[in-house]
Amino acid sequence: MPSFAHIAHIALIALFALGLVGCDDPASNRPIGDAQVDLDLSPELDTSDDLDLSPELDADSVADLAPDEVDDWVAPPDLVIPNLRQLTPYVDPMIGTLGQGNVIPGALLPHGMVRVSPDTSSETGSIDSYKYDDTQLEGFTHLNLEGPGGSANGYSQILFMPYSGVLPADLDVRQTFSHDTEHAEPGYYSVELESGVQVELTATSTAGLHRTTFPPSEAAHVLIDLGHSNGKSVGGEVEVVGDDVVQGFGYYNVHPLLELAVMEPTGDSKVYFHATFDRPIVDTGTWQGEGATRVTTPGARTGRGVDLGLWLDFDVAATGELNVVVGISLISVEQAALNAAPARQLGFDAVRAAASEQWNQALNRIQVDGEEDLKTIFYTALYHSMFQPADYTEQGARFQSGSSGKAEVFEAGRRHFYTDDWCMWDTFRTSHPLQALIEPERRGDVIWSMLHLYKQGGWLPKCTWHATGYSRVMIGNHAIPIIADAYAKGLRDFDPNRAWEAIWKASTEDIANLGSTSLCGYLNLGTPPEYLALGYVPSECDPTQSVSMTLEYAYDDWAAAQFADQTGHTGERDQLLARSQNYRNHFNPAEGFMQAKLRDGSWKVPFDPADNSDSNDFCEADSWSYSFFVPHDVPGLIGLLGGDTAFVERLERFFDEGHFDASNEPSFHIPWLYNFAGAPERTQARVRQFLSDDFSSSPDGLPGNDDAGATSAWYVLAALGLYPVAPGEPVYQLSTPLFDSATVTLYPGFTAGTPLVIRTENNAPGNVYIRSVSRDGVAVTDLEVSHEALSAGGEWVFVLGDQPSSWGK
Numbered sequence: 001m002p003s004f005a006h007i008a009h010i011a012l013i014a015l016f017a018l019g020l021v022g023c024d025d026p027a028s029n030r031p032i033g034d035a036q037v038d039l040d041l042s043p044e045l046d047t048s049d050d051l052d053l054s055p056e057l058d059a060d061s062v063a064d065l066a067p068d069e070v071d072d073w074v075a076p077p078d079l080v081i082p083n084l085r086q087l088t089p090y091v092d093p094m095i096g097t098l099g100q101g102n103v104i105p106g107a108l109l110p111h112g113m114v115r116v117s118p119d120t121s122s123e124t125g126s127i128d129s130y131k132y133d134d135t136q137l138e139g140f141t142h143l144n145l146e147g148p149g150g151s152a153n154g155y156s157q158i159l160f161m162p163y164s165g166v167l168p169a170d171l172d173v174r175q176t177f178s179h180d181t182e183h184a185e186p187g188y189y190s191v192e193l194e195s196g197v198q199v200e201l202t203a204t205s206t207a208g209l210h211r212t213t214f215p216p217s218e219a220a221h222v223l224i225d226l227g228h229s230n231g232k233s234v235g236g237e238v239e240v241v242g243d244d245v246v247q248g249f250g251y252y253n254v255h256p257l258l259e260l261a262v263m264e265p266t267g268d269s270k271v272y273f274h275a276t277f278d279r280p281i282v283d284t285g286t287w288q289g290e291g292a293t294r295v296t297t298p299g300a301r302t303g304r305g306v307d308l309g310l311w312l313d314f315d316v317a318a319t320g321e322l323n324v325v326v327g328i329s330l331i332s333v334e335q336a337a338l339n340a341a342p343a344r345q346l347g348f349d350a351v352r353a354a355a356s357e358q359w360n361q362a363l364n365r366i367q368v369d370g371e372e373d374l375k376t377i378f379y380t381a382l383y384h385s386m387f388q389p390a391d392y393t394e395q396g397a398r399f400q401s402g403s404s405g406k407a408e409v410f411e412a413g414r415r416h417f418y419t420d421d422w423c424m425w426d427t428f429r430t431s432h433p434l435q436a437l438i439e440p441e442r443r444g445d446v447i448w449s450m451l452h453l454y455k456q457g458g459w460l461p462k463c464t465w466h467a468t469g470y471s472r473v474m475i476g477n478h479a480i481p482i483i484a485d486a487y488a489k490g491l492r493d494f495d496p497n498r499a500w501e502a503i504w505k506a507s508t509e510d511i512a513n514l515g516s517t518s519l520c521g522y523l524n525l526g527t528p529p530e531y532l533a534l535g536y537v538p539s540e541c542d543p544t545q546s547v548s549m550t551l552e553y554a555y556d557d558w559a560a561a562q563f564a565d566q567t568g569h570t571g572e573r574d575q576l577l578a579r580s581q582n583y584r585n586h587f588n589p590a591e592g593f594m595q596a597k598l599r600d601g602s603w604k605v606p607f608d609p610a611d612n613s614d615s616n617d618f619c620e621a622d623s624w625s626y627s628f629f630v631p632h633d634v635p636g637l638i639g640l641l642g643g644d645t646a647f648v649e650r651l652e653r654f655f656d657e658g659h660f661d662a663s664n665e666p667s668f669h670i671p672w673l674y675n676f677a678g679a680p681e682r683t684q685a686r687v688r689q690f691l692s693d694d695f696s697s698s699p700d701g702l703p704g705n706d707d708a709g710a711t712s713a714w715y716v717l718a719a720l721g722l723y724p725v726a727p728g729e730p731v732y733q734l735s736t737p738l739f740d741s742a743t744v745t746l747y748p749g750f751t752a753g754t755p756l757v758i759r760t761e762n763n764a765p766g767n768v769y770i771r772s773v774s775r776d777g778v779a780v781t782d783l784e785v786s787h788e789a790l791s792a793g794g795e796w797v798f799v800l801g802d803q804p805s806s807w808g809k
Contacts, residue, residue: 068451068495069413076441076749087363088356090379093184096706098132098699100663102147103384103706105130105184106140107203109355110362110386111418111442113394114328115144116201116208118191119156119228121174127230129156132699136174137161137193139225140201142208142328143271143466145422146387147706150473153255154230155466157271158328160210161225164195164218167311171287171296173223186363186383187355202352206339206394208326211348220314220322224275226250227290227307234268236308240301243280246310247333248273254467261514262523265405266469271328274336276344278323283313323348330392330400330466331409338395362386365438366716370739370763376697378719378739384712385431386439389418389446392466402468403457410452418442418449422708423463424482425474426665430713432482433724436489437790440750443486444493450479451494454502459511459525475521475545475619476552477506481559484728487566489787491750496567503560504572508532517541521549521619528553530599536585538599539617547586547596548619548666551629554582558632559728583630587640592650594627610659621666624659631669631726634676644677651677655686662694663704668714669725672733675783681769681804684736687718688768691738720744720758721798722785730787734808736760736768737798746793754793760800767800770807783808 096103106117119141120134129144139161145154163173181192190200196215203209214220224246227233231254238248253259255267286303287296287310297303303310316322327340343351363379393399399417400409410417421427436443453461460479463471483499486492506526510516513523520528520541528549531537537549558580564573588595588603596604596617609623618626628651630637638647651674654660661667671690674682694703695715706712717723721737737758744756762771773780776794 068448068455068498070444070493070495073414073493074749076747079441079745079747081361081364081745083367084360084364085367086360087367087379088186088360090375091186091359091363091383092376092380092697093186093189093383094132094179094182094699095377095380095697096147096384096699096702096712097130099702100149100704101700101702101706101711102128102149103130103702104144104146106144106189107187107201107208107355108387109187109203109205109358111389111391112203112205113390113392114142114203114206114208115146115387116140116142116203116210116326117144117189119159127154129154129230132179135176137177137191138174138228139223140199140208140210141228142273142326145420146384146708147702147711148422149705149707153257153267155252155254155269156228156230157250157252157269158273158326159225159228160275160324160326161223162193162197162199162210162212162214162322163221163223164197164214166219167221171223171294171309171311173221185356186359188352200348202348202355204339204343204351204355205391206328207343208328209343209348209351210324210326212322212324214316214320214322216320217317220316222277222312222314222322222324223309224312225309227309229254231267231269232256233307235304235306237304238286238302238308238310240281240284240310240312244277246273246275246277246281246312247336249333250308252467254465255471255473258471258473258523259469262469262472263514264469267465267467267471268402268407268469269330269465269467270407271330272333272336273329274327274333274340276325276340277312277314279314279316281312282315285311287311329394330407331394331398335394335396335398341395359383365745366720367743367745368719368739369741373697374719374738377695377701378716380697380701381695381712381715381719384706385434385709385716388427388431388708389421389449389464391416392419393417400466401453401456403453403459403461403470405457405469407468408456415448416442416445417452418446419464419466420708421461421464422471423474424478425462425476426707426710427713428478428482428485428727429665429668429724430710430717431708433485433727434713434717436486436491437787438744440489440491440747443489443491447483447486447491447494447499450483451498451502455498458505460502460506462525470525472523472525475549477527477556478552480506480556480563481728484559484563485724485730487563488728488730489791500563500567500569503563504569507557507560507576515542519544521545531582534585534599535579535582536597539596539604540599543596543615543617545619546617547594547623548617548621548626548629550586551583551594551626552619554580555629555632555726557582558726562728580632581636583633584636584640587627589640592641593623595623619666620664621661622659624654625661625664625666625670628654628670628673629666632728634673634725638677644679647677648674648679648682651679651682660690661704662690662714663702663711665707665710668710669723672723672725672735675733675735675808678809680734680783680808683733684770684804685768687723687735688738691715691718722790731784732787732790733784734770734773734782736770736800737763739763746791751791752793756790756793757795758798759795760798762800764800766802769801769804770798771801771805772799772807773797781808 108115121136139159198213226236235251327336329336510526561576719738722732
């Protein structure tokens with residue numbers, strides 16, 4: 001998760017860049033590196049309901065980059081879940097909206113592109129779209145991230161806001177609301193505003209639907225704000241077509257500081273919309289600019305510029321109800337109209353019902369029995385874990401991507417293009433392994449999408465987004481373990497040759513950037529040269545996170561070696577395995593911790609393992625946490641720390657002294673490390689403790705940023721009693737399951753198709769210890785289980801007790 005410190009350091013690089021080379025006049029609002037902004041609006045559309053949803057593509061408008069395909073691909077069978085339960089009532093989308101969870105409570109489909117959700121009136125620079133403790137709503141936006149961290153970047157794009165009564169002269173239509181009149185469920189959101197306006201939202205994957213009920217005898221307005229964004233408005237255009245259609249686009253930079261720092265078009269996002277109302281538009285007007293510089297033009301039906309908006313007047317006296325379907329596209333307004341057509345044909349209630357059914361089907365992939373409150377926490381976590389990555393495939397099997405620095409349109413063929421995996425530094429640990437188990441049918445397209453970005457732009461992504469260029473805000477090459485993990489689990493619907501080419505490049509090369517000599521972890525896309533030359537990242541290369549970089553690159557090297565081994569690259573495998581031991585170069589036996597080194601090989605002093613400052617050489621953590629980040633070689637780490645007994649004592653100190661942070665990814669795996677040192681009872685007790693202490697069913701029920709669902713996925717895995725310490729190795733560590741029973745419906749074609757049943761006996765408060773485990777009646781004594789064994793299904797029975805046992809020792 002990009003922290004405030006990360007953003008601040010990117011800002012320093014950006015300022016340095018500006019001092020070296022200058023920049024365009026900020027008043028021009030043009031992206032750095034672009035000679036001009038192309039604001040041409042696409043031609044007028046046929047807005048009838050009988051649109052052809054699969055039009056012939058204009059070959060000249062589609063980039064010539066055919067998808068890599070797998071020769072022996074066979075479409076998987078449909079997934080049939082027996083005995084469906086009604087699980088959507090257990091989801092509370094408000095969990096995580098208070099505090100630092102940064103989740104959104106609005107309407108979307110599983111992995112849907114469009115996420116139509118309320119935006120509260122947050123402070124400038126906020127990355128979260130909705131904060132539970134805010135008292136005013138600014139409107140309802142259509143593209144949003146789930147649980148991000150950091151500041152001054154993100155989406156929150158294409159805002160619609162209804163208003164009742166006389167419009168204020170300054171067009172400030174923020175309205176107070178109460179949680180008492182707010183309701184959220186999977187695929188649906190509603191709220192009553194202070195003016196008495198009732199807003200309801202639902203969504204398809206490519207369109208948002210708004211149903212607004214105005215008070216009787218009041219003037220009805222809808223404002224469309226194309227300048228609203230968690231990033232920066234770069235431009236936009238809007239036009240009213242006929243008497244019931246508005247179309248146009250907002251042009252944004254989703255990470256302005258990053259673009260300044262890399263000095264090339266990066267983070268640009270042009271979002272098109274096509275809105276069809278069910279009542280005639282009576283009057284219109286536009287505005288352009290903000291605050292004292294805002295210019296309004298009553299009666300205008302077109303507009304263009306930065307911070308652009310449009311207001312619409314309606315006569316709703318007859319019923320008070322106004323419906324609008326808003327198609328969203330990254331391709332064109334014509335495509336936005338195509339994307340809206342299915343929703344227009346179905347109508348609000350049918351779309352809402354379909355969204356609820358899709359979510360219910362998705363949630364039923366895991367059926368749990370246990371305490372009602374725990375089921376609410378669990379199913380909300382499962383819900384949040386299915387937001388990202390998002391499927392940006394549009395109607396007609398097309399998609400837009402821009403890793404080359406230029407937005408280009410591609411034919412998807414049988415594929416689906418997934419993005420918005422912001423950031424893989426978070427999600428490789430939990431979200432991707434969980435989805436590999438319960439949604440294996442998506443894995444091939446998720447990996448194919450990463451390889452598409454490599455083919456288009458030349459590098460594997462760090463944090464995918466819907467903008468141009470590469471987001472580079474976190475460390476490591478964690479697309480590699482995601483690819484290696486899928487391949488090791490037999491999920492191979494992608495080109496292994498292309499994957500190896502991309503992995504090897506990321507492991508042996510890097511891109512030149514302004515931060516390469518002083519903040520080398522912020523803007524790079526591969527592996528820093530100094531890591532390759534020295535076997536570690538020296539503090540001079542990046543004093544804010546050098547040790548973390550070495551540890552994470554060493555793990556990525558190990559993951560790359562696993563893929564090399566399975567694809568026949570034995571020479572490279574041996575080289576990468578040797579490099580995976582580079583973590584040892586930061587272990588100072590005199591201190592007993594991982595410590596920063598200088599270029600001359602000396603230790604950086606002074607040193608405090610609990611130093612959590614911005615320039616402590618650790619990424620969003622301290623040496624206490626990162627000294628345990630050797631997931632690929634835990635036995636080697638145990639040896640460095642003095643053996644099993646000393647390792648367990650170190651873990652006890654780590655937890656008892658408060659170093660563990662359930663909200664921050666470098667700590668995620670640590671509770672399971674006791675398993676490796678002969679103390680599985682401590683893993684069992686610690687995991688149960690954190691499930692209870694750090695998560696709840698209240699709005700502040702997440703311990704921190706949900707980080708694209710990574711934190712929620714941690715909860716789901718821990719509640720099942722499974723954890724993948726080292727994604728890339730198809731193995732899960734076992735701990736105490738939370739529920740009386742959990743049934744995972746395994747997808748046929750990717751597994752044996754037999755359900756995986758995890759059942760507990762004597763599951764009661766205080767009974768956190770495992771006394772025995774069996775699978776289909778056969779005793780299990782190992783502390784880990786392979787993905788192959790899990791995906792074969794069967795009934796796993798965990799007998800629990802209130803005292804530690806000898807099981808697993």
